[in-house]
Amino acid sequence: MASSTGSLRRYFITRLLLVLPMVLILLTLVFMLMRVAPGNPILAALGGHLSPSQLAARERAAGYDKPLIVQYWEYLRQVFTGNLGTTITDHRPVTQIIAQNGAATLELTASAMFVAVVVGIPLGMLAGRMRDTWVDASARIFGIVIYAAPVFFLGLLAQELFGHILNWLPTSSEASVIIQANLTAHTNIPIIDAMIDGQWGDLPDLFAHLVLPAMTLGLVISGVVLRLVRVNVIQTMKGDYVEAARARGLKERDVVVHHAFRNALVPIITVTGLQAALLLSGAVLTEETFNWPGIGNQLIYYLEARDYIAVQGIITLFALAVVAISLIIDLLNAWIDPRVRY
Amino acid sequence: MSRLAGVVVGVALIVPATAWAGASGAATNNAAHHTPPNVTITLGTTDRIVSLDPAGSYDLPSWTIIYNVYQTLLKYIPSTTTIVSDAGTCAWQGTGATTYVCTVNPKQFFSNGDPVTAADVAFSFNRINKIANSDGPQSLIAPMKSVTASGDKVTFKLKAADAAWPDVLTTGAGAIVDQKVYSLKSLQPSVAGKIIGSGPYYMASYTPNQLAVFKPNPHYGGNDVLQNSEFIVRYEETATTLVSDVTSGAVDIAYRELNPTQILALEKTSGITVVQGKGIEIRYIVFNLKIQPGSTTAQKLAIRQAVAYLVNRNDIAKNVYKGTVKPLYSIIADALAGHINSFENVYGSSPNVAKAKAVLKAAGVKTPVSFTLWYNTDHYGDADLATELQRQINTGGLFDVSLNTAEWSTYIQAGTTNQYGVSLFGWFPDYPDADDYTGPFYLCDEEWMVNHYCNKQVNVDIAAEEASTVQSVRDAAFAKLQTLTAEDAPLIPIWQGGQVAGVRDGVTGVKSTLDASYTFRFWLIGKS
Numbered sequence: 001m002a003s004s005t006g007s008l009r010r011y012f013i014t015r016l017l018l019v020l021p022m023v024l025i026l027l028t029l030v031f032m033l034m035r036v037a038p039g040n041p042i043l044a045a046l047g048g049h050l051s052p053s054q055l056a057a058r059e060r061a062a063g064y065d066k067p068l069i070v071q072y073w074e075y076l077r078q079v080f081t082g083n084l085g086t087t088i089t090d091h092r093p094v095t096q097i098i099a100q101n102g103a104a105t106l107e108l109t110a111s112a113m114f115v116a117v118v119v120g121i122p123l124g125m126l127a128g129r130m131r132d133t134w135v136d137a138s139a140r141i142f143g144i145v146i147y148a149a150p151v152f153f154l155g156l157l158a159q160e161l162f163g164h165i166l167n168w169l170p171t172s173s174e175a176s177v178i179i180q181a182n183l184t185a186h187t188n189i190p191i192i193d194a195m196i197d198g199q200w201g202d203l204p205d206l207f208a209h210l211v212l213p214a215m216t217l218g219l220v221i222s223g224v225v226l227r228l229v230r231v232n233v234i235q236t237m238k239g240d241y242v243e244a245a246r247a248r249g250l251k252e253r254d255v256v257v258h259h260a261f262r263n264a265l266v267p268i269i270t271v272t273g274l275q276a277a278l279l280l281s282g283a284v285l286t287e288e289t290f291n292w293p294g295i296g297n298q299l300i301y302y303l304e305a306r307d308y309i310a311v312q313g314i315i316t317l318f319a320l321a322v323v324a325i326s327l328i329i330d331l332l333n334a335w336i337d338p339r340v341r342y
Numbered sequence: 343m344s345r346l347a348g349v350v351v352g353v354a355l356i357v358p359a360t361a362w363a364g365a366s367g368a369a370t371n372n373a374a375h376h377t378p379p380n381v382t383i384t385l386g387t388t389d390r391i392v393s394l395d396p397a398g399s400y401d402l403p404s405w406t407i408i409y410n411v412y413q414t415l416l417k418y419i420p421s422t423t424t425i426v427s428d429a430g431t432c433a434w435q436g437t438g439a440t441t442y443v444c445t446v447n448p449k450q451f452f453s454n455g456d457p458v459t460a461a462d463v464a465f466s467f468n469r470i471n472k473i474a475n476s477d478g479p480q481s482l483i484a485p486m487k488s489v490t491a492s493g494d495k496v497t498f499k500l501k502a503a504d505a506a507w508p509d510v511l512t513t514g515a516g517a518i519v520d521q522k523v524y525s526l527k528s529l530q531p532s533v534a535g536k537i538i539g540s541g542p543y544y545m546a547s548y549t550p551n552q553l554a555v556f557k558p559n560p561h562y563g564g565n566d567v568l569q570n571s572e573f574i575v576r577y578e579e580t581a582t583t584l585v586s587d588v589t590s591g592a593v594d595i596a597y598r599e600l601n602p603t604q605i606l607a608l609e610k611t612s613g614i615t616v617v618q619g620k621g622i623e624i625r626y627i628v629f630n631l632k633i634q635p636g637s638t639t640a641q642k643l644a645i646r647q648a649v650a651y652l653v654n655r656n657d658i659a660k661n662v663y664k665g666t667v668k669p670l671y672s673i674i675a676d677a678l679a680g681h682i683n684s685f686e687n688v689y690g691s692s693p694n695v696a697k698a699k700a701v702l703k704a705a706g707v708k709t710p711v712s713f714t715l716w717y718n719t720d721h722y723g724d725a726d727l728a729t730e731l732q733r734q735i736n737t738g739g740l741f742d743v744s745l746n747t748a749e750w751s752t753y754i755q756a757g758t759t760n761q762y763g764v765s766l767f768g769w770f771p772d773y774p775d776a777d778d779y780t781g782p783f784y785l786c787d788e789e790w791m792v793n794h795y796c797n798k799q800v801n802v803d804i805a806a807e808e809a810s811t812v813q814s815v816r817d818a819a820f821a822k823l824q825t826l827t828a829e830d831a832p833l834i835p836i837w838q839g840g841q842v843a844g845v846r847d848g849v850t851g852v853k854s855t856l857d858a859s860y861t862f863r864f865w866l867i868g869k870s
Binding site for chain 2: 042044163164297
């Protein structure tokens with residue numbers, strides 16, 4: 001037992017140390033990519049409005065003429081001191097964007113993950129259990145099609161059908177304008193804010209606004225979950241312990257749920273966790289499609305505006321989030337499966 | 343904006359607000375006693391605010407809010423280009439358009455209750471130059487040599503005669519801030535409660551890029567009468583969601599930026615009216631006289647003139663923009679005083695291949711003339727325009743035009759550093775005066791339009807219009823320079839765009855605010 005704990009600790013420390021070069025590489029890549037792209041925030045915002053000499057003067061004043069290495073050093077210093085800076089284009093602290101818009105992304109991605117799990121796992125189990133039947137074929141086709149569908153395309157279809165034709169659900173933003181105007185931001189997640197203030201009457205509107213974006217993004221991710229669960233359930237169904245369970249006269253439902261699925265869970269947790277990266281990239285497009293005020297939505301705007309500071313800050317956050325999730329999953333795997341530690 | 347020195351004549355008085363305020367009451371403080379109807383208006387837009395501090399913004403989205411939260415000394419009467427008093431009453435002093443004196447109107451108050459003083463006005467202008475923010479409007483007030491306050495009077499001394507100075511005072515650069523609240527050295531954060539103006543509204547709450555809520559300024563002393571008790575702006579990510587929101591009724595008004603297809607779709611949507619206002623945004627072809635096709639100056643001129651003969655503006659307006667823009671026959675928009683249809687006068691209103699052929703032949707130009715027409719899609723969205731122009735110019739076999747495009751940052755850099763011989767550009771004016779369309783394009787030493795065009799007579803005409811405050815004198819100068827520049831054709835105007843909004847039935851007042859000043863006046867919007 002002592003040796004097992006020691007190896008887990010060693011693995012944890014090694015894995016933690018590996019995060020540092022990973023983050024540094026990511027930060028460097030972000031910095032270089034932003035500088036490789038043509039233009040700068042001054043040109044993007046005031047080009048065509050000011051003369052070339054006026055533009056050049058403003059670029060100098062903003063420090064864009066400094067050597068890249070100087071700018072890079074300043075950037076790293078800021079990141080490692082926890083200061084992500086203030087956006088160039090609209091003078092907002094990046095931490096404010098992360099707090100305000102990050103909360104909206106968190107709300108969306110958590111809801112989408114919920115949809116993915118609720119749809120993907122039961123369908124995957126069913127498909128695995130009923131392998132090579134029409135149920136399996138239908139689930140597989142659903143999984144492939146839904147995963148292959150671009151999230152913005154799926155979103156537009158959903159908007160058209162449920163928003164415009166059936167007129168069942170709102171198609172943009174987190175809340176109706178008047179409701180949003182009367183909410184006080186405590187957590188920047190309107191549903192929670194409304195609960196804190198006891199504005200229960202606002203909840204139907206807030207949930208209605210969440211349905212389409214969360215379903216769209218969640219269904220795309222559910223395709224991956226479905227296929228993964230199916231394959232692993234099929235694998236585990238071949239196990240001796242499943243045969244043994246059957247031989248003991250357990251009901252087939254109990255065999256699948258309590259024996260096959262439980263053993264299939266390890267790779268499912270790993271891959272589902274790693275879907276976080278996919279979820280974040282999907283969130284960018286979903287937010288754009290549904291005017292969802294998340295951080296991905298902001299990223300697109302700041303990219304177009306060549307706002308180095310904002311883009312660097314947001315991508316750094318994304319990178320750190322993915323690295324952190326990977327780390328947690330690695331550690332979780334190492335904890336569950338001792339073979340990983342050696 | 344470039345200004346020329348010149349001889350100055352005349353004294354111009356700004357139309358007193360009382361002359362216009364007949365319909366809405368006395369010049370000052372009447373609106374303070376008016377209780378606005380209990381109406382909430384919601385507006386959707388794809389605009390993005392840069393800063394709500396006038397020293398940190400030089401863009402329409404920010405100015406749209408600034409116009410409603412702050413006062414300026416002067417303002418335009420809605421639907422006109424006539425300037426009247428807002429927080430001040432102004433006049434030229436002396437015999438030249440170099441000293442401009444304004445008296446701050448009494449009983450004007452900021453939303454925090456502080457009185458508006460002449461010192462606040464001088465402070466507001468001085469801090470723009472002092473802060474010199476990279477997004478600020480310091481270039482717009484560059485003609486100002488000094489601004490001083492004495493009692494209730496503010497005196498602007500200009501570096502050179504500048505008849506358009508009153509127009510500058512109406513812009514966001516002229517917004518008055520409270521010197522007790524704002525710093526001389528740094529920008530005020532764009533946060534509700536910290537943005538203090540003396541305009542009709544105060545900002546009740548603001549979530550950047552999401553929602554801004556405006557309520558009537560309880561201390562407002564101006565003469566604008568509010569037609570609503572709350573105005574909410576929702577910032578949308580795309581025009582698609584903007585259209586969707588106005589269609590579903592999530593917002594009352596969809597304002598900026600709707601493309602022609604979306605405008606047509608909204609026109610067909612029941613319960614929505616598309617309101618078109620006067621717009622003075624323009625699009626034009628630029629020839630770089632150094633690198634455009636042609637071996638000699640005469641050949642280059644002939645090529646430009648031949649292109650001018652071949653452009654069919656009506657087809658462009660009808661086919662490319664579905665009638666949402668108007669053909670433009672001068673670099674000056676037709677809503678402005680001084681405009682004449684100079685290109686129509688010189689080249690006719692419809693294409694003429696025979697004349698294009700003749701002018702090329704006379705200059706000894708070998709046909710077909712090949713050149714690349716550069717255009718941009720992510721800023722101007724000109725792909726369809728470029729394709730249509732290519733088709734039109736190639737008609738008759740005189741030209742062999744190819745197309746090329748670049749992303750905005752590259753485009754603007756290359757377009758002003760002698761890399762594009764022929765390209766498409768646009769202009770969005772700072773204020774609705776013809777001077778804003780002439781100096782930046784045609785002055786020999788003007789840096790904005792780097793196309794190496796220089797005609798000394800045009801310079802003289804620009805100097806004459808800038809030096810005079812008499813409109814007839816300015817009109818004559820504008821007419822002369824428009825004819826000259828049409829003949830030289832360094833730029834070929836294509837279209838002028840109007841402002842467009844999709845408005846839900848029952849919402850009133852939008853038409854009257856969509857004017858050439860691009861001031862979206864929240865207070866005019868009500869519900870019937």
